[in-house]
Amino acid sequence: MATERTEYLYDPEARHAFPDERLNQVLPELLDDPEVTAYLEAQNVNPVMRMGYNDHGTKHIEIVRNRALRLYELLKADNVVFNGAREQGLDEADEPVILALAATLHDIGHVVHREDHPYYSIPLAADLLDSFLDRFYGTAERIRVKSEVLHAILCHHTPETPLTREAGVIRVADALDMEHGRSRIPYEEGGRGINTLSSQAIRNVGLDPGEDRPVLVEIEMVNAAGVYQVDNLLKAKLRDSMIEDHVRIVAINRKSDDNLVERIEL
Template sequence: MSDTESDTGNGRVYSPKGEHAFPDEKLNAVLEFVENDPEIQTYLEAQNVNAVDRKGYNDHGVKHIKIVRHRALCLYDLLKRAGVEFNGAKQQGLDEEDEAVIVALAATLHDIGHVVHRDNHSYYSIPLASDELDRILPEFYTKPECVRVKGEVLHAILCHHTEEIPLTKEAGVVRVADALDMESGRSRMPYERGGRGINTISSQAIESVSLSSGEDHPVLVEIEMNSAAGVYQVDNLLKAKLQDSMLEHEIRIVAIQSTSNGDELVERIEL
């Protein structure tokens, strides 16, 4: 995903060079390590084989991971700007700078279990991500810190699906960000390739997703649609992920239908 001024301004891309509402030095070092690690990058490519080639689902590989990680960090930044306090790193006795590291690593490794099987992949992700974290974290943390950061990352990975309820806001960020990859047929909901079912039609209706500071909520998510069918996607995907994320009261969603006469507000979903 290109780091353009437009994408950065729309809460779509995290820029390491930008100004953030949190300490970012350690995060940026971790991101550089991850981006240049051949083992992790191979996992991200390989995890698409079961999801796409064998099961016929939409992308869960390199592009999906980049989108989710970018939006997770943008979402985290907006929440921090609004003064939202996070509990995961804090309750482990870790530093504020470790919150973003937890979010970024969980977003990077949350779908790694797809190399085993698409079904129940969040559970398969745990041992695989654990091995990767054992390689990554000693580069940046002491042994006791590694144990605590690792536990928080694995918790966020496990809770990115709706089967498990997040106990930290860091995990909630990853869970919501996973659902924000829904543009132009990229929905996390299965759809029929070439089909005309509601999942297919609704997923194709989403044109763009942007994040910004809200007036009455810390974060405003604006979803532009070319058809009102996109509301089904928002309601059945994003609503489910936002529920029990610990961020229900921090995020407001507005769906907008694009028409030839301009933008027409279709539905305001207050969650």
């Protein structure tokens, strides 16, 4: 039975599109875990308050987690095979669990520093996972789930190439948090770097079934500054993600006062 927090998982209209019983057991406890919650709040201090970057806290994590699970849902609906859990001898039901855990913990290394934060995230996430996963898995399964989560965390923002589709989904979902709300804090405090300005230029990101590919990402921009988010960040993360052949990206400049960009397709 779905929990009362099913809305955190994926589109409520299609929430039974894939096996979710295990995810529905794990995710509510993850969301309520006091140590995880403390990290999500603390990890925003270095990037936002001290360095002027975009949001990397609780809201960012919620968006990345939702979009990772939405990507997973759309890919699974088109029978795209995920290899991470399967190659570890885990169940299909563990695939979205790996995604939810990796999405939630991928940025905790920011408590150490913004630079090289994925590498700092690994030992911090490993400690959290040891205690958290013990509630749901035996020793062997816990280690295998932990391994896949750590791989996805490492590959979300590093030169290391994802070796699983689970890791690729996290990499792409991280880049899909690009709307104007993400830059709210640094923008209001005077930040005008390219990350902040380009986020301000993007009004909406939609993930829907595509006609020629399982996933259609539609990005609505209000000026050409949003191209930085699409071409420099999202395009780079989609490359070699193991899902690049299954995703079509369309970015449209709805407010064409500058007349510089009307439409971009990847």
